[in-house]
Amino acid sequence: MPNTAFDTLHRAFLPFVYDKEPVARSFEIALLMRGHILVEDYPGIGKTTASKAFARLLGFSFARIQWTSDTLPQDILGGEIYDLASRAFRVRCGPIFQEVVLVDEVNRMHPKTQSAFLQSMEERSVSIAGVDYVLPEHHLIIATQNPVEHGGTFALPEAQKDRFSCLVSIGYPSNERQKSILSDVSGSSPESSLASLEQAIDRETLTKMQSEVRSIAMKDRVLSGLLRFVSWTREEDSFAYGLSPRAIASFALAMRANALLSGRDFVIPEDGRDLVIPFLAHRLMARAGGPIDAVGHAMLSTRYAEFLW
Secondary structure (H helix, E strand, C coil): CCCCCCHHHHHHHHHHHCCCHHHHHHHHHHHHHCCCEEEECCCCCCHHHHHHHHHHHHCCCEEEEECCCCCCHHHHHEEEEEECCCCEEEEEECHHHCCEEEEECHHHCCHHHHCCHHHHHHHCEEEECCEEEECCCCCEEEEEECCCCCCCCCCCCHHHHCCCCEEECCCCCCHHHHHHHHCCCCCCCHHHHHHCCCCCCCHHHHHHHHHHHCCCECCHHHHHHHHHHHHHHHHCCCECCCCCHHHHHHHHHHHHHHHHHCCCCECCCHHHHCCHHHHHHHHCEECCCCECCHHHHHHHHHHHHHHHC
């Protein structure tokens, strides 16, 4: 039976992603993997509100940084400052040291600044003045970008995109949900609804579940199917390159997390069926350049089903 530890979190978070189960599930799986999330969507969809809601429901500290082309690495990491009182330099920690860091419009940062995230996302530490500082035990970066406005932006390098466990799009609300939003005569803003949110899962339970993810069994049949699927991506002419060892290891961990949320201690092919696009597609590039399109997405899903079933 499904794992009930996340039920309260799931139910409370759903309204902030317009009751879209796959989107909420992707956030939760990335959290259990100790991964990071890239949200690509149009302006006004509610990316920031959803990120704030997720942090509040987890009881995590939160920092939001609105990026511009002149943002510097030290604006993220912090740095040494001179303390007149003590007549000595001391380290000022930047917003990267919070537990949930919302990187708003990440593609508006200069590549030099974008690269400041590489160490924190991979090693969960940052270097300031030659000294390594460990980030919080629970550390989640949620980055957003606009898929249609490219003026004054810098596309994320493939190595940077690969650091994100998943790329999700919330999308527009259904007509029924849009009607309920328009019918709200209370005048309540998204910020006011956030203020009433309470922590939905305790840290001890979350930490335990994060540890359990890696112990979820994956039988040889599933492993063999995954290996055939990976080999196909590396040989497919439509892709500039195939899935890397890190990409497929991350996907296997996502399948394990999905199995845990479903109340199982072993992985079945269905655990990866709905994760192929959000957890793998952003790690591939079309032969002609740029991200793979809807045709590429369909190929990925179809081939996954063929190799795993």
